[in-house]
Amino acid sequence: MAPPPQFQRSSSPSPSQPSGKSEISDLKLQLRQLAGSRAPGADDAKRELFKKVISHMTVGVDVSSLFSEMVMCSATSDIVLKKMCYLYVGNYAKGNPDLALLTINFLQRDCRDEDPMIRGLALRSLCSLRVTNLVEYLVGPLGSGLKDPNAYVRTVAAMGVLKLYHISASACVDADFPSMLKRLMLNDPDSQVVANCLSSLQEIWSAEANTSEEAAREREALLSKPLVYHLLNRIKEFNEWAQCLILDLISNYIPSDNDEIFDIMNLLEDRLQHANGAVVLGTIKVFLHLTLSMADVHQQVYERIKAPLLTLMSSGSPEQSYAVLSHLHLLVMRAPVLFSSDYKHFYCQYSEPSYVKKLKLEMLTAIANESNTFEIVTELCEYAANVDVSIAREAIRAVGKIALQQFDVNAIVDRLLQFLEMEKDYVTAETLVLVKDLLRKYPQWSHDCIAVVGNISSKNVQEPKAKSALIWMLGEYSQDMPEAPYILENLVDNWDDEHSSEVRLHLLTAVMKCFFKRPPETQNALGAALAAGLADFRQDVHDRALFYYRLLQYDESTAERVVNPPKQAVSVFADTQSSELKDRIFDEFNSLSVIYQKPSYMFTGKEHRGLTDISEELGNLSVEAHPAAEALPAQIYEANDVDLLLSTSEKEEVRGPVNNSSAYRAPDYDSTTAALVSSQVPLEADLSIPGLPAYNPQVSSAIDDLLGLGLSVAPTPAPPPLALNPKAALDPGSFQRKWSQLAISSSQEFCIEPRAVVALATPQTLLRHMQGHHIQCIASGGQPPSFKFFFYAQRAGQPPSFFLVECLVNSSSARAQVKIKADDGAAAGDFSALFQAALSKFGE
């Protein structure tokens, strides 16, 4: 339980603590003397001794040899002594299972004490022993702990069940503790008991779900509407930490309709004003995830969360503001425009730690646009002269990145060239690298840049990256730089002084380029460079020299075409992070993924992954099927929803104070804008045909009513040409049979919207989306960028006829291939249009 214990002191006594051993035997002796003593003051003496023991334990000295003496002394009514003893025992029991047996007796006795606090403490210690062969002694006390009249004991017991599960999963499940926890969770009046039951059940079911289908269902049930509403309705009774737990649970909940989404958001609205940053971020995650499919509202959420996030950033500790900034950064990358007028908040402050400053510089880079580039770059240039060198470097890089984003390049190039005149080594080095990238993108600046770069003495540039950049420019623009061949020659002469292979490679290439532009002046240098390169012990340098040599031998004009091909300006530099990754990170909002800017699978072992990581489950196509029951979880609970939900009047009460500050308006569900594609025009799927009715927007009027905002009622959609059965069911076997029997009635390929590609980062969302259009998924699989889905749908009315779909989506080429088979071939065209319409709305 505690310090890095077991220092193997017994086998090799540490020389740094020569007195350690004798001190411990001293303690042992004194403890023995006191063990049976009933003399007044004995407890005080014991306290002092116990303190010494614990203090040894904390610094890592192994005091496990005192185990029996400590237990002997534990027969006391002094609660401070008891607690120290529990702490000691918890720490060493695991390593000394035999001795741990000694403690069972007094712990069990304490579990029946009349003081509830002693009962709780003893039960907690008992469960913390982590000794497998003592499990049998745990079950009894735990069972009575869960039923204890005192809430503190139940709180401890609820967590104790989880501890038992970790010692022995089977003992825990066999004793039926999980279902007891479930009952407590739904019925206990104490909020902390409920919270601990939830924590324990989440962990237990997630671990069990791998092996047991029942457990998987139970885990799903934690996200069921009755439970979610049960917790939501009383969220304010929970303390802030338990609120975070509940918020995290709710962020995975999938509401059945928009009304629910708005209800939940209105209920949680005031959590955004909480002083605890964890509560605020938890709430924001819920808001962002709930509104993913509603673009307008999603945008409103961004507006709403801006101020609270900025307040958290500036009011908390630097550590907290680091965490908040990481999240802001993620949001800024998704919606740069939203923050474009708030750029001043991200100016660096004098006393901030550099990890905060660096993030702020990244923010400024991301926010820069036409309206604010001038101010931002001006500010960044101030940092370039900063005494903090690493920040100065980052600032220069930020200026360069902004330049490459194509805003106000004119002014920026001038600023960069001014950096070169500052004559600070690191400034020059960073700037050279940037100038090189700029020239690759904007060749038209070459004259201005070359004039300045030509003045830089290569002796003042030492960093390999900067030197390579300078050499690259010398080679590339040798016709404009009179000195170029001579500088290169000089560098070749000092080949041996140059230790970086990167620089040597660049030098070889530059000399080649220069040779074709100014042969007579470069010939000597080229010969020397090739000779040096061939003799180089570094394989890649050697190979490149050899390659150039043979190329020249083969044919000079070919060599020229290889080395000096006509260059095209680079329009976009490769983004370091794919959009899939970014979306994965967004899905893991309010987690370490955002801090590391990596999705969790890149830094955690499988066993540590999030408890409800749904997206991982998208496994192999052939293995996994989505049973119909799982596909429609909302409907199963429909029947008993009613009594669990708040009555209407209560709802109003909750929403009352919230509405005046910010109301979440339902989006104007404009049916005409939805792109509906006719199947007659394959390959032109992004052509939208206004006027055609959109599919399934009957929810809109209900939202308006519920929110009571008196919004204009959305236009009533015309009846759809083909209605689908919302509760279609087809088992995998029949699907397979039908698929093999039927012929393809329709096959087409079309483009998918970029936003759909983005949303595809979690293919699970597509399944949910299609479900909303009454198209069910029966199997799915694949890895980015290509995914394969099998869907089915059933026509409403008689006769029931099925449509089967195979859909291949490639997210890198943004194309989808759809094959449709239908019981009724005549309706396939209509269904195909429907399917495409549904798909085209994905990601909205």
Next chain:
Amino acid sequence: MISQFFVLSQRGDNIVFRDYRGEIQKGSAEIFFRKVKFWKGEESEEAPPIFNLDGVNYIHVKVAGLLFVATTGINVSPSLVLELLQRIARVIKDYLGVLNEDSLRKNFVLVYELLDEVIDFGYPQTTSTELLKSYVFNEPLVIDAARLPALGPAAMFMQGAKKMPGTAVTKSVIAIEPGGRKREEIFVDVIEKISVTFSSSGYILTSEIDGTIQMKSYLTGNPEIRLALNEDLSIGRNGSSIYGYSSSTGGGMVILDDCNFHESVQLDSFEVDRKLTLIPSDGEFPVMNYRMTQEFKPPFRINALIQEAGALKAEVILKVRADFPSNITANTIMVQMPLPSYTTRVSFELEPGTVGNTTDFKEGTKRLEWGLKKIVGGSEHTLRAKLTFNQESHGNIMREAGPVNMTFTIPMYNASRLQVRYLEIAKKSKTYNPYRWVRYVTQANSYVARL
């Protein structure tokens, strides 16, 4: 959920170590400390508060020179763990009166008692100082606060100000006063940190106030408390995020950009009468945090000049003017200015008759430092410094030096004009009249003048 929690001293010693789940391999505290101490990368960088090493996530905060660390293998919410660590530090401080290495070492058993109840199996249970009281049986060994350097923003009240009881911020919530009876008192501190950046021409480029209304209650029986703020207080910039200063120059209205509140605060009537109602629990906690970018009058004007004075020589003139009333005095003022890297010698020249000033040239960082014990409102102070170089400047000496940064503390002054109009304590008895302290203080967060 976390796996372990530990507190390390500045030298990396374990002061407190608690392993809640037994999942992380041994030696994590040493691994952590080595990593933080020698954080890779350029020029002595500070380790970020969160990093991952061999699959273990280390999350830490620095409080009072100590490292409060949590480890976990799970993809937790970073702000939750950071907040939790910060809160643990605060709870410990509430109980020990003073938080530092010494007090922790003397009271580690009490701290273990707290940790047992604050976290169970890695899950936070409660961090309420009040609720924890019933589980804590050790009595704190309070160390003598007078000998200690003050910590935290509220600690400034201890320095010299005769009006206030010096022990207030270093009193444990459970220790019994020497007199036997507990003294009934409540402290409300309005603490503002201001950030201002002046351009070279003295124009204000950015300004922001980050404020906290902090409360510390020693009232028995937890009576309800009402705090009344400015009646015309306005929150939010009407949805627009214009960073302008236009609207607010003349009027006396205080406009906050945004604020948040402690759990216990009831905002029922806040929209109407700007009153916060709460039942304060024991211990120190922020009632309200707020942020303001509305224009305000900066307390100090800084004038900085550097010019060449012949070959290998230059002169720096620093002028500081206090733009606040003369009945207010700022203290512990420090003005710093980085000088060109080729500066070798600096000689200082203060105005005749000045007292309590210190001047220094830090060779290592090439920084000029000018310390002033106090500045009375309305006064102006000047420092001249003659620099000697060992090489010619590159022609643009302005780019080689600065910016000037200033730190200060101004008690009984707040830049935002946010006021606690009154502090009402609901209690039936007529004779009950506890001490109420409402205190204001303004501190520089980042107060920078560019050259």
